[in-house]
Amino acid sequence: MRKIIVFFGLLLLLNACDDGDFTIESFDFTNATTNSCNSGESGFFIYKISDNETLILQLPEASFVNTITPLGEPRIISINSTNKVIYRLYNGSLSNNVICTTIPPANPTVTKEWNALSGNIEISTSVNKQVDENTNATEITGYTHTIVLRNVNFDTGNGNQQLFTELVFGDFVTSSLRQGDFDVNIAQCGSDNSFLFKIPVIGSSTPANVPPQAMTLRIDPSLFVAEVTPENQPRTALMNGSSNFLRLVYYNGIISNEFLCASETPTFPIPIEEFNAANGITNISGIIEVTTTIEYEIPTDDQSPIIGHRHKITLKNVTMTKVSTSPELEVSFNLGSIYEFGEFVVLL
Structure with a gap:
């Protein structure tokens, strides 16, 4: 009788832990290149493609300020109805044209979409320079924005959710203002x-x-x-x-x-x-x-x-x-x- 009671107790405990709110799934975009759509226009977003998957961050382009951040003090942007994080799975391989097109193509099509409900987007910014070995002159060529998602909770559909305590999105590079040709008269x-x-x-x-x-x-x-x-x-x-x-x-x-x-x-x-x-x-x-x-x-x-x-x-x-x-x-x-x-x- 004692063994039966212990068995049912364990069963109840397992059922209590599995409330249907979370699924155990993951994805990895570490080696994917970051691209953007609609730069300088409304509807700007950045994204990564890995075969038939894409991870999209839709947030104001002004979020990527060309100013370095102190070490360990990233800019923090809350995920909400304006600042969105979206994961999509398609039924075929993707290209940049598919993601940025204004009219959805017939193929491939989205088979799964997760929308982030909450969490933070952290952006750490550093400067990029190049050196002219002949003159020792340096030039600022752009800024690298390293993006990490913290405590992001995705709505995976059917009442389920997926929580990521840390999800490394990767780097997004913006160009800096560049010098013109100063080979002109004083x-x-x-x-x-x-x-x-x-x-x-x-x-x-x-x-x-x-x-x-x-x-x-x-x-x-x-x-x-x-x-x-x-x-x-x-x-x-x-x-x-x-x-x-x-x-x-x-x-x-x-x-x-x-x-x-x-x-x-x-x-x-x-x-x-x-x-x-x-x-x-x-x-x-x-x-x-x-x-x-x-x-x-x-x-x-x-x-x-x-x-x-x-x-x-x-x-x-x-x-x-x-x-x-x-x-x-x-x-x-x-x-x-x-x-x-x-x-x-x-x-x-």
Whole structure:
């Protein structure tokens, strides 16, 4: 009799644990590539494909901010009616065209769909850089957003649910704003040699991640003396954040010489991202060099009349740091061992 009682007790305990709310299933998208649909439009989402399965995260594109996160402090987004996580199983192999199409294809078709009821989406962001081995210049190419789903509870249909305490979605990479072609002439405001700038040409063929921008150099005008500098003996100064100060600014609209020379700051366009030069260290970094030569009237020979002095500005090992309200999250890049800012002529 005692054995019978123990048997029924165990049976009741097992039935109490299996209330029909959870199923034991899993999926793995670790090795799958992250793609996106509808970038820059409504209905943006990212997804991964593994054979005939897909895992979809539908959340605002602005969730992927190009700002690094502190170590161990990811951005946390709650799963709800706006921020969705969806798992789908199809009856055939998938392609990106199938997922992103606005009109569902006849094949393959969805055979199973799970929708997340609750949980959190954690996003940790780091910066990606590439190095030019010839010049030692670094460039910010984009940002990697590592996504982990926490305590995600899926509605698997028929009253069943599946809970994942941790589900690694993987990485999603966004591009950064990129520099334009600064191989253009130096401009200045009238005869003011203390403020020089360069504006790359932005045209219809310019990539979307190369916005209107300007590189401006506030520089001590005493570096532009009307005397030829001895060979290999340029005049030098250091970046100091005031009288010698380099900025790279990206704008949300087309800019002009008049815009940069305006005595009052225009209301449009406005800066969307700004990098400032770090202060220099003697013989190490943030160095400004000015080399001065004679400018002759064409044709150039010993008999040609002198019309002015040509000043060539070279920057050495200048680090540009993105303006941020949190210094510990600052992102920077280097213009390289030698960066030719450009030349301009001061007429006699």
